[in-house]
Amino acid sequence: MSKDIDNEKGFSKAGINYYPGHMARARREIEEDCKKVDMIIEVLDARIPMASRNPILNEIIGTKPRLLVLNKSDLADEVENQKWIAYYNKRGQEALLTDSNTGKGIQDVVKKASEMMKNKIEKEQSRGKIGASIKAMIVGIPNVGKSTLINKIAGKQTAETGNKPGVTRKNQWIRLADTLQLLDTPGVLWPKLDNELYAKHLAYIGTIKDEVLDREELAVDLVKELLKINEKLLYQRYKIAEDFSYDMPYELLEEIGRKRGCIVKGNEVDYTRTANILLDEFRSGKIGRITLETILSEGAKNDGE
Ligand SMILES: Nc1nc2c(ncn2[C@@H]2O[C@H](COP(=O)(O)OP(=O)(O)OP(=O)(O)O)[C@@H](O)[C@H]2O)c(=O)[nH]1
Ligand SMILES: [Mg+2]
Structure with missing residues (x-):
């Protein structure tokens, strides 16, 4: 195995x-x-x-x-x-x-x-x-x-x-x-x-042992989801300028890294450290009170059973 x-x-x-x-x-x-x-x-x-x-x-x-x-x-x-x-x-x-x-x-x-x-x-x-x-x-x-x-x-x-x-x-x-x-x-x-989204949600909140996950990938996915749920909280927490423009969610993660001083030589962002910060702060509620699964978003017919 x-x-x-x-x-x-x-x-x-x-x-x-x-x-x-x-x-x-x-x-x-x-x-x-x-x-x-x-x-x-x-x-x-x-x-x-x-x-x-x-x-x-x-x-x-x-x-x-x-x-x-x-x-x-x-x-x-x-x-x-x-x-x-x-x-x-x-x-x-x-x-x-x-x-x-x-x-x-x-x-x-x-x-x-x-x-x-x-x-x-x-x-x-x-x-x-x-x-x-x-x-x-x-x-x-x-x-x-x-x-x-x-x-x-x-x-x-x-x-x-x-x-x-x-x-x-x-x-x-x-x-x-x-x-x-x-x-x-x-x-x-x-x-x-059968539900990739549920699996990710379980990972975001820390149900799955971190050693078995790709935390950087997970952090990018979490950024994507937070942007949909409550963009403002993410911007506020990491003091991202309102007019900050990006094409892909990983660029926002990169900006979060810069704001937090996660820089390695060559002015490159340390993605691993940034991902750890984002996931830890999400898990402990520092980004804000966030419900990932709302009745409206999933439709009332599926309550998870
Ligand atoms: N913010 C917050 N944290 C909580 C709450 N309940 C538990 N925790 C924290 O969640 C973590 C896990 O708590 P446990 O009680 O060990 O969880 P468990 O379900 O018994 O976990 P297993 O025994 O591994 O299945 C601990 O760090 C708790 O302090 C809560 O209502 N709010
Ligand atoms: Mg227990």
Whole structure:
């Protein structure tokens, strides 16, 4: 096997590879875990509510109650956040916004989960069961903030977190008082292979390990997309003159490099450094709050499932 293939996630420098074995195993594991829980909390990235969805979760979990949590809502556009929630609610799908770093929206998750499980709890209590509790499994793509969300709900650092994909290695139950138990799971990347745009979106936000990506190519693509979504934010962040003219998006990346002093000998722009700056600043929200997938841009008929 070629050494630049990230076997675990199924991505390679050449593009995206599909490992049926990986998918089949992940699917089996979720199916097994699903039997042990009352409900599923699917954590999405609010910047990419479509690409971050698990495309086969419906098939796997059947009618088991599911709560969608759009995490990292602090990095996504506020208006688009509200539009997505309205969109899900209209379709009878429970959905909430959270920022797990600050804890915004976290209590709503607990409240909503209890509400969704009200009947089950009442039934158990009427049968005399003491301390009836809800068991919920947290699923989602790598690095979306599953463990951070759990820690915030728990009010303590119970699950390991980190600013890179693949931090949680195995399932772990986190017991929160008597009423709620959460199952933290390792992020699974459900390859949306048929959709190159989704794959790029996953790469922009840092779901895919950087070592397996061509960051310069990715940065040029991100420039192209940001120009379409909100040109102004890009110009403002990098102090690009309004009348700066260019033929190709890579020339804009070059200008960003110049503005940031990423120059090597011969007055050439250091593209690698520039690409790193752009991607890092996008990921941390420094360019602004940006939603890459809006309902309008993709059409309401496809919500990412
Ligand atoms: N801005 C922002 N960052 C967040 C939020 N939630 C989590 N993060 C950050 O995202 C990174 C990943 O968080 P984790 O909780 O480790 O993600 P995970 O989904 O458990 O990742 P895996 O275990 O790799 O699947 C960390 O650096 C967190 O601080 C959020 O709501 N907003
Ligand atoms: Mg984790």
